[in-house]
Amino acid sequence: MSFISVNNVWQQYGDQVVLEGLNLSIAEGEFCTLVGASGCGKSTFLRLLLGQEVPSKGSILLDGQPLAREPDASRGVVFQRYSVFPHLSVLDNVALGLELPRSALLGRLFGKAKRDAREQASVLLHKVGLGHALDKYPTQLSGGMQQRLAIAQALIMKPRVLLLDEPFGALDPGIRKDMHALLLDLWRETQLTVFMVTHDLSEGFNLGTRLMVFDKVRHDPHAPGAYGARITYDIPLNSDRRAARAAIESLQTA
Numbered sequence: 544m545s546f547i548s549v550n551n552v553w554q555q556y557g558d559q560v561v562l563e564g565l566n567l568s569i570a571e572g573e574f575c576t577l578v579g580a581s582g583c584g585k586s587t588f589l590r591l592l593l594g595q596e597v598p599s600k601g602s603i604l605l606d607g608q609p610l611a612r613e614p615d616a617s618r619g620v621v622f623q624r625y626s627v628f629p630h631l632s633v634l635d636n637v638a639l640g641l642e643l644p645r646s647a648l649l650g651r652l653f654g655k656a657k658r659d660a661r662e663q664a665s666v667l668l669h670k671v672g673l674g675h676a677l678d679k680y681p682t683q684l685s686g687g688m689q690q691r692l693a694i695a696q697a698l699i700m701k702p703r704v705l706l707l708d709e710p711f712g713a714l715d716p717g718i719r720k721d722m723h724a725l726l727l728d729l730w731r732e733t734q735l736t737v738f739m740v741t742h743d744l745s746e747g748f749n750l751g752t753r754l755m756v757f758d759k760v761r762h763d764p765h766a767p768g769a770y771g772a773r774i775t776y777d778i779p780l781n782s783d784r785r786a787a788r789a790a791i792e793s794l795q796t797a
């Protein structure tokens with residue numbers, strides 16, 4: 544049984560079909576990179592995987608079970624725009640994820656539980672290279688540091704699936720390279736299954752174990768919303784990255 548299965552998924556807003564007939568089978572630990580033209584539905588697909596939206600048709604199963612109606616701790620998410628809380632320190636931004644679910648029951652987390660949460664947050668922040676910035680506030684961090692913080696915030700919940708929506712799009716090339724190395728380290732260390740949207744094809748090729756191309760192949764000029772995007776290429780990258788890249792590049796120049 545696959546870890547995640549996407550079964551004939553359609554997503555439609557009003558009379559605009561955005562995604563049509565998506566079928567995928569994803570093994571645990573895969574690193575899927577998603578590319579496609581702007582507006583073709585990549586972020587929509589991530590929202591479906593997150594459980595933030597329910598598909599108009601079809602189903603998404605995780606471990607054979609339908610996704611929970613609400614996003615839960617099994618799926619973490621990092622957006623291009625920083626999602627950190629500006630009024631909390633770096634350490635508190637990450638510890639908060641552990642504190643919130645419990646504080647709903649306990650009123651407030653105190654004593655040992657709070658120290659444990661902060662200790663775990665600190666260990667993770669050291670791992671992502673923010674060990675020296677625990678007491679800083681997000682506005683005092685560079686873009687790359689804020690993005691590390693957002694990744695730590697997502698990982699503290701030990702998600703099984705990490706959803707990344709163009710997480711590095713706003714970063715300088717040098718910092719982006721550091722972030723790639725960090726992400727690959729974290730991915731190798733855990734059994735994380737990753738879905739990452741990127742506009743940068745080479746990022747998609749270099750990071751992924753599998754590259755998916757979203758494209759709208761059918762158009763009706765009289766009914767612009769009638770057709771949505773499909774996954775037109777689904778390319779395994781482990782076996783022969785170079786051949787796959789050459790194939791795609793030849794398509795682009797054709």
Ligand SMILES: Nc1ncnc2c1ncn2[C@@H]1O[C@H](COP(=O)(O)OP(=O)(O)OP(=O)(O)O)[C@@H](O)[C@H]1O
Pocket residue numbers: 556561579580581582583584585586587588
């Ligand atoms: N909640 C919504 N209601 C109506 N239309 C929506 C909604 N969410 C997305 N859309 C439409 O769905 C289409 C796909 O949007 P989406 O944001 O998923 O594209 P994308 O591939 O992520 O684009 P980009 O690369 O620019 O981020 C767009 O036409 C958008 O206007």
Ligand SMILES: [Mg+2]
Pocket residue numbers: 585586587708
């Ligand atoms: Mg998007």
